[in-house]
Amino acid sequence: MVTGEGRIREAVRVWLPIGFFLVVALFPFYWMAITSIKPNSELYNKNVMPLIVHAPTLKHYVDLLTKSSFLLWTWNTMVVAVVATAISLILGTMLAYPLARMRFAGASLIAMTIAAIYLVPQPLLFIPLADIINHLHLGNTLTSVILTYPTMLVPFCAWLLLGYFKTVPKELEEAARIDGASRLQTIWKIFLPLCVPGFISAGIFAFTLSQNEFLYALIFLTKTSVRTVPVGVIAELIRGDVFYWGQLMAGALLGSIPVALIYSFFVEYYVSGLTAGSVKA
Amino acid sequence: MTIATERLPVVAQATRRRASLSALLDRQDVFSWLMMALPLAFLAALVGYPFFYGILLSLEDRPVAHAGTFVGLRNFVADAHDPVFWQVAANTFIYTGAATLLKMVGGLGLALAMNQHFRMKNLVRAVLLLPFIVPTVLSTVAWLWMLDPAFSVVNRLMVALGWPRPGPSWLGNPTLAMVSIIVINTWRGLPFYGISLLAGLQAVPADLYEAASIDGAGGWARFRFITLPMLRPIILIVTLFSVIFTFADFQLVYVLTHGGPANATQLFATYAFDIAMNGGQLGLGASVALAMLPALALLIVLLTVYLRRE
């Protein structure tokens, strides 16, 4: 039973602030989109209103997809993200389960160590890691990033899964144990299937973090054929000292879409993952 | 018959051994440590080992493609004498402090605005998270163009309102350049704060507010004495994680200004990168990267103290 005045009130109360945040959040993407369909003559033209396009062209997208290795980079990025996420979920589970369900000496020490590791950022490690990767002859292989991405993902997955595991009721596992199942059987058959939402949460978070990684990729992956989208777009859409701005914007937009799309299917899980670490802490 | 009876004790022993082995494995502590062995080994090899190796590197003179020579604290002494090092330190603290404050306040505002009922709320929530989801370097490239005074919408507006052309130089003026990276970092990280705080707000029981208004508490009082205290744990956790990542930020500066103008936006991570990868001085670069450690260690201590209080 909302009156006309109530509706206006609602619009102001809700849509004024929300609208503000939406415009601010989306404006750069709009810019990317607009610039990517401008022909060079308009792109570089400072006298034209930059927010509209007069003679849109798909040339930059065509060039990006045919003249650069963008599709290959997208494939690499997906492969790395999926495998690194899988590794992180498995290792994260192996850390989180004992901490959630078992009592043993040293548990709190392990918990703190994991938190501490999470707080050792990549820029602190990249120089020694570059050395190590070189000596393992893993330079310019996707393996180098598949191995190193979990270092930032495992602690977070462990943290998030720990919070989630604690909310799963113990009764079912206890019943299975009474019936004679081993610990491993209990975990595999009873416990893990109940945790799928937690895995999706942690997984989607790890996946988006992998897509965002740049520093290790910049240093370990210098060959075009093994590059991921962030490095490829920044480092390769340039000749000499001329950026291919149109392609760059097209690449930026296309590079954002897969991540955004995948994430949009799992938003609920993503949000609960984001907040699980904080609310349940 | 004799063979069977002779065998019995052996079999019994074996069964007892098997039973005791699985009993051993079944013990909570043994099982736990076995399960954690692989991930712990992984982290020890790829985080622990590089960490200590990094410390060793920082104590060496190690030009690229040459062997390292131990030089003790000489790199750190060199850093202490380097005026740029101190500028970098100041930049990093200012950048982290300002951006975190803005994200916290802005995030709270976003959470409060979102904590209402309206149609398409879920869609809005998804869209609002985009800046955080999308790879940083890609969105920063758009900002690079948007901040060019000749193309910037803000500059055009200012010029239309009377500002002398071409308007402020967002990436050329040292102060404005720092403002720019703070703004972009805030743009990127605010959704993370906002959505986390929103979950916290939604966890506050409604009857607490009802009871308070019955007692005569106004909107502001309810906010100060109910909302804020209940949000405190989330604010703390989110802030600690966010501060770590902002302090160690690399991507944003690398793409936008590469530390310029005149080191106004140079941070620890980007300075270490230049020294190690362009200058070829791995030991010196490692020493700059390690300089982040004292501040980060302080935060680690705060976090673990907070956790233990749980």
Add this chain to the structure above:
Amino acid sequence: MTGPATDHATTRRGFLKLAAAGTAAATLSRPNPAGAEGKTITILHESSFIKPFDEYVTNTLAPAYEKATGIKVNYEVTSVGSLPTRISTIAETGSGADISMNGLLQVIQFSNKYLDVDDIASDVGKAQGGWYDAGKEAVVVDGKWKAIPFANIGQLMNWRTDWFAEVGVKKFPETWDELYEVGKKLKAKDHPFGFELGHGFGDNHGWLYPLLWSYGGAEVAADGKTVTIDSDETARAVDFCRKFFKDTMLDDALGWTDVSNNKAWMAEQISCTNNAESILWFAKREFPDIGKVTDQAMNPAGPKGRFHLLNDISHSIFNFSPVKEEARAFMRWLMDPKQLGGWYAVADSYYQPLLHGYDNAPMWKVEPRNLPYRDALANAHLPGWPAPASRQMAESVAKYVVVDMFAKACSGTSTKDVIKDAAAQLKDIYRSA
């Protein structure tokens, strides 16, 4: 593509001389086909601004070499800016390429992994008119040639002839002071200058080091140990730079990186900048109207002379390469006028040869506006000049010591303070010299 035989001289006698020398060199350098089956030489190069330049190797040179010797040539290209990292990996792991391109810092940084190539350099120099001093400066470490100089990618003045004409200037100014006066007038007409002062790699060093030298200043003395930045000459250069920035330039230039001035040129925001040939090349193709009024000139002179940045590229052979001898033979073949001349010609003089034999090559006739890049070779130097190349020079360049000294002055810090800071940094860097 130009035919190889007529590349080298305009006079018939000159041609015959060079051809004779070339044939002699070719005979000396004919690769030995024995045992060549199945061998591969991998060359690492940074992707060229001129795409046909890279294609020339894969489509013309490599097949020709394989036909002649049976050895495969694998040309690997890495993106702009990734070369140092890539060479690091190869040098540290001892595998990945046999020959590598160097930018201006890599020869000194990796000299202990590179083969001595004195003999090849000497023969090539003798056969093709002798090396420019700049070429020697770029590749000699401790008296040994650690690379074969290939070319310079000059950083010179780009200027808008139409706008300069509007203020009565038909020829590019000779001195910094004259340029300053023109800039003031042009800024008043909304056509300011824009010289990079930010954290790029080429367009900032390309004018700031020459500016410093042209006033008589320098980072370090010729002994490579004594820091000399704290001098009256430096102060004069800094003072000039400050007023040059304030009175002639766009504010934004303070934060510019290498791509910024190219962008600004095409957007018609600036009338003068320091850049390689990329602006003219790009303008001619994408914005012909702008290309028509774009010209190039040498850096202006200061009280102590005219200077340019030596932004050289060269080729080195890794001393751990399993095909060292084959690589040497290949280098000789590559540096033969038949191959070298063709390769240079494909790139529209974007690469300025460091051999005097090419001073009058037909490639300079293709775009006369590029001639100043050739003339600039006479006074081109590495950033550490007058000291020889050193790891300290690399550290100073990576830390932007000179660039930031000027940039900080332009943003308001006093000359005394910026020199003090630069001196403190350099003393620290050169303490290990």
